[in-house]
Amino acid sequence: MRRGWWVCGIVGFVVLTATSMGALAGTADHEGQVVVYTAAQSTIVQAIGPMFEKKTGIKVQFVEAGTGEVLKRARAEKDNPLGDVFWALAAEPLAANADLLEPYTVTEDARINPIYKKGMAGGRVIPNNVTPMVIVYNKKLVSEAEAPKFWKALADPKWKDKIAYAAADKSGSSYTILATLLTVFGENDPGWKVVEDIMKNAKILPSSSRVPKGVADGEYHAGLTYEDAAMRQVAGGAPVGVIYPLDGTSIPPDGNALIKGAKHPKAARMFLDYAVSKEVMDLLAEKFSLRSARTDVNPPKGFVPLGEIKAVAYDMEWAGKNYAVLVKKWQDIIVRVK
Structure with missing residues (x-):
């Protein structure tokens, strides 16, 4: 999901509100909302956002732009972060901005192929999809x-x-x-x-x-x-x-990360867990032709084996x-x- 950096800057905000409360919503300890900075394609954002909201009851606000513009914005906000999560950014520039990131290990980390964890800012960057x-x-x-x-x-x-x-x-x-x-x-x-x-x-x-x-x-x-x-x-x-x-x-991975100083850290960690869950990775492979960094997700149909x-x-x-x-x-x- 390595989208380019738009020269016009931030594309805008897409606010998705929950339509129902999932099983996690009644028991989860979270702030009720999360702001996600992402370079994912808009069609993917529109698919995953409502799924997460339905499952958790957490309202998601997406800021969509290319990797460079997202990181430029986050650096300008470093002393007062407005975002909580980076999702689906090119991992190299994300890792190069390690001072903006808070370490977090997702709950299903063991399912992520360790080959994609190398050079990921000491574990601050979470492998997402992999893209030759x-x-x-x-x-x-x-x-x-x-x-x-x-x-x-x-x-x-x-x-x-x-x-x-x-x-x-x-x-x-x-x-x-x-x-x-x-x-x-x-x-x-x-x-x-x-x-x-x-x-x-x-x-x-x-x-x-x-x-x-x-x-x-x-x-x-x-x-x-x-x-x-x-x-x-x-x-x-x-x-x-x-x-x-x-x-x-x-064949590098895209990366996700928790933004240091996030105002909604609990909801942010829940989003990071969900973003690399098998449910999401299966959907991205089947509907959006994306390979997963997980070891238990099949490659998209018709793709050349790695x-x-x-x-x-x-x-x-x-x-x-x-x-x-x-x-x-x-x-x-x-x-x-x-």
């Missing part, structure tokens, strides 16, 4: 034989102005792709040269959601994006193909700690080549 980074291409514009099977193929000048990439300083998924490229090719001059050559060919977009849609609509031949966004286009009947790069890709994807050893802690440095280098490249 992919290449998407338009089948009407690019034949299967000509489709880029490797990240490095996108550095070929023949792709000039034909590929889409969301700005890495605005999109959580695009930052992950940037860090993935440097993991594959090295955080050195040759690695940055590959990044620069790809950026020379790319149209830089303001939000990650526009990448797969632009490819599906034929605006671009190919794009760098994340799996569930690409697969939603496939499910919708768009003429797109999805490639798991053969030179290796990352064992068939060439995964790189993606260092979440490194990606989080070096966020500002890597983004600055990327910005310098864009100034140079655009």
Whole structure:
């Protein structure tokens, strides 16, 4: 659920009120409301919010925006937090803002695959869904034989102005792709040269959601994006193909966290527990094509098994700690080549 960072800022508030009181509502010790900052797609917010309210009786107020805008807002509010929970944010920048987070271990932590807990701000960030980074291409514009099977193929000048990439300083998924490229090719001059050559060919977009849609609509031949966004286009009947790069890709988790100084901490912990419950993760896999960080949830129908994807050893802690440095280098490249 790695939504891009909207350039216009916060999308707005969606207030969902409980329509009935669930079994937990009569017995739970909580404040009765919770404010959730999220980068989840609006359709997911609209599905999960009422479910949580019905189950707990807790009113949920969502603030929807991209990862970067959410974190920017939370940092501005650090001395007087207005949010209680971060839900479905890109984990690397979330972990890089560990000083905004309060440690919390969800009740079903044992069901979360431990491989996704590494580099998560000392346990402050809770793995949510996991999302391989992919290449998407338009089948009407690019034949299967000509489709880029490797990240490095996108550095070929023949792709000039034909590929889409969301700005890495605005999109959580695009930052992950940037860090993935440097993991594959090295955080050195040759690695940055590959990044620069790809950026020379790319149209830089303001939000990650526009990448797969632009490819599906034929605006671009190919794009760098994340799996569930690409697969939603496939499910919708768009003429797109999805490639798991053969030179290796990352499979990072999204993250949830308790905001330090939250005004509704008890309700916030209940929301964090519910967000990674099997009930929610099964729904996200079945209805929204999202892989789960849990070990007991099946992958979405039609998805490539993770064992068939060439995964790189993606260092979440490194990606989080070096966020500002890597983004600055990327910005310098864009100034140079655009």
